[in-house]
Ligand code: ADP
């Protein structure tokens with residue numbers, strides 16, 4: 243007996259439950275428990291939002307030749323033959339059935355279940371699910387679950403009812419080894435039968451204008467389609483619903499943040515900001531001026547600012563943020579700058595002190611406050627923050643620690659948003675008497691629709707233009723697949739740059755053979771195979787190379803201690819090293835104007851944005867940059883397209899868009915998007931930009947007329963459901 247038979251629910255009484263009914267009440271404890279354990283589903287709404295991953299057809303057969311080993315698969319196939327034999331070593335029997343798609347063959351094995359022989363008769367078709375194993379070189383499923391198609395219906399028959407049955411797509415659900423796709427389908431069918439009316443979160447006129455279905459209809463069609471067109475239309479409706487509910491939630495959150503009172507901060511005439519501006523050794527770019535004006539507008543309001551400033555490395559975000567801090571200091575307040583690492587915090591402090599110059603530094607007393615400070619220094623820093631002496635406090639997460647207090651915290655600047663959770667921002671927010679203004683800086687250009695989805699509760703400013711006076715970067719692909727002979731030339735070019743007194747980077751995907759640098763980012767592509775070039779191998783290659791006999795070459799990677807890394811970076815910055823052979827650890831933080839050349843080996847192993855960020859490390863001074871993207875990838879492949887795209891433009895925003903388009907679906911928001919409760923379901927930011935933008939506009943209009951959603955109870959309920967579902971997940975990543 244299978245779990246399915248044991249737990250088969252009876253007939254559902256129509257109208258017995260709503261989306262909020264607990265599964266335990268609707269399906270029975272065992273099934274509910276299994277669903278919660280496997281997917282975290284707790285309510286009817288949760289399970290009905292467990293949409294099929296794809297649809298199979300009874301007439302179709304799944305290609306068996308390409309089944310991935312060790313994965314749970316659900317396939318449609320036909321039984322070829324079945325045999326029972328007694329085991330040799332032990333008592334008991336084995337039923338072996340061979341199933342086929344017409345080309346490949348897969349073996350099913352069952353121990354001590356002789357009766358399967360009569361079930362699995364040759365010629366029968368069905369769907370089979372299990373983990374793909376390997377037995378003596380042949381693919382097999384041991385103890386698979388299966389459901390055979392109704393025998394009384396001939397696949398070849400031609401009456402209308404049969405045709406409908408044959409044509410009806412079979413939903414294939416995300417399943418686990420304990421919960422097969424059709425068990426999930428049964429539970430869902432039961433729920434759909436018993437579901438009462440579903441109030442529509444989307445107003446009828448919005449639906450009508452877009453040709454969308456009602457919710458009930460869409461749920462029915464996505465789970466029990468009669469034909470392909472049904473589930474396609476249903477997905478369109480559900481996708482819009484998802485975008486719409488999410489945007490409403492984000493916009494509500496934004497409105498909530500703005501419902502707090504904050505102290506308005508304005509620069510004083512003749513004050514600190516004016517003095518700073520007067521002493522600036524350069525003219526602000528137009529973008530810096532514009533974004534600066536948006537920020538000072540925000541700061542001047544009695545509601546907390548929540549603004550994201552995106553701009554490439556070197557676009558002058560720090561200057562913009564510092565000017566905001568000076569405006570706050572003018573009004574007597576303090577600012578906290580949060581950096582993702584200790585090294586970056588220290589670097590921020592140095593560059594802030596340098597930009598302020600000696601006089602302003604004395605007045606503002608910028609102070610470093612990190613977890614690694616010696617006790618005495620830390621105590622001093624804590625006092626300065628608490629007493630309000632230090633108007634600018636720079637640190638890491640330690641700044642959020644309980645012991646840290648501020649006299650009058652007016653502004654929090656968060657550098658590199660995505661490493662900081664909302665809870666952390668919240669904790670900092672609570673450090674002021676009234677919530678401080680929040681400015682978030684990110685060097686990762688974010689396409690508009692992604693920003694809308696991921697940072698939908700923030701206002702967004704963009705610095706697109708880089709300060710003038712940069713000498714620029716030339717980028718070239720070195721295509722070893724077509725031109726293997728070019729490899730020596732790469733090292734020649736590096737040597738030529740060194741001969742001019744300049745410095746360079748060689749970036750590798752691995753530290754040692756077989757040790758790939760994993761910086762915890764999800765950017766690394768998954769479509770490249772074979773061994774990756776390592777720091778170790780490049781080091782020995784350069785050591786043996788006559789042109790580098792006198793070069794001072796050092797490694798830099800994540801296996802070195804923080805001190806070692808810091809010392810190496812300092813030595814490089816001081817000009818005591820010529821070449822850093824590094825992994826992606828140089829991605830953030832290194833600013834060496836004399837570094838003119840970067841060689842990226844196995845460039846196809848890096849993501850588009852990652853390559854672009856890496857390249858930002860050169861061409862930072864008046865020395866022109868040269869970036870050589872060395873790759874073995876084949877022309878036209880996705881891997882090569884990434885590398886070509888990076889070589890073709892220096893515009894990070896264009897590249898972010900390209901990146902979005904080249905990525906496999908589901909990769910955009912990182913691993914969290916691919917599964918689990920706290921994720922997007924049918925919506926894909928890469929593909930559904932238009933839907934997202936449309937949904938946001940509709941949400942804005944509705945909230946403008948009905949801020950509390952009093953007249954839109956179904957929408958309010960959908961938003962609440964979404965927020966409950968994701969309390970600790972996706973939204974809090976923003
Ligand atoms: P980001 O924080 O965006 O990486 P920074 O604010 O650190 O950029 O600026 C990078 C470098 O460019 C700094 O040395 C800074 O002094 C300089 N810089 C900033 N704005 C300008 C400008 N408008 N003109 C010339 N140089 C600038």
Ligand code: MG
Pocket residue numbers: 556559560
């Ligand atoms: Mg910066």
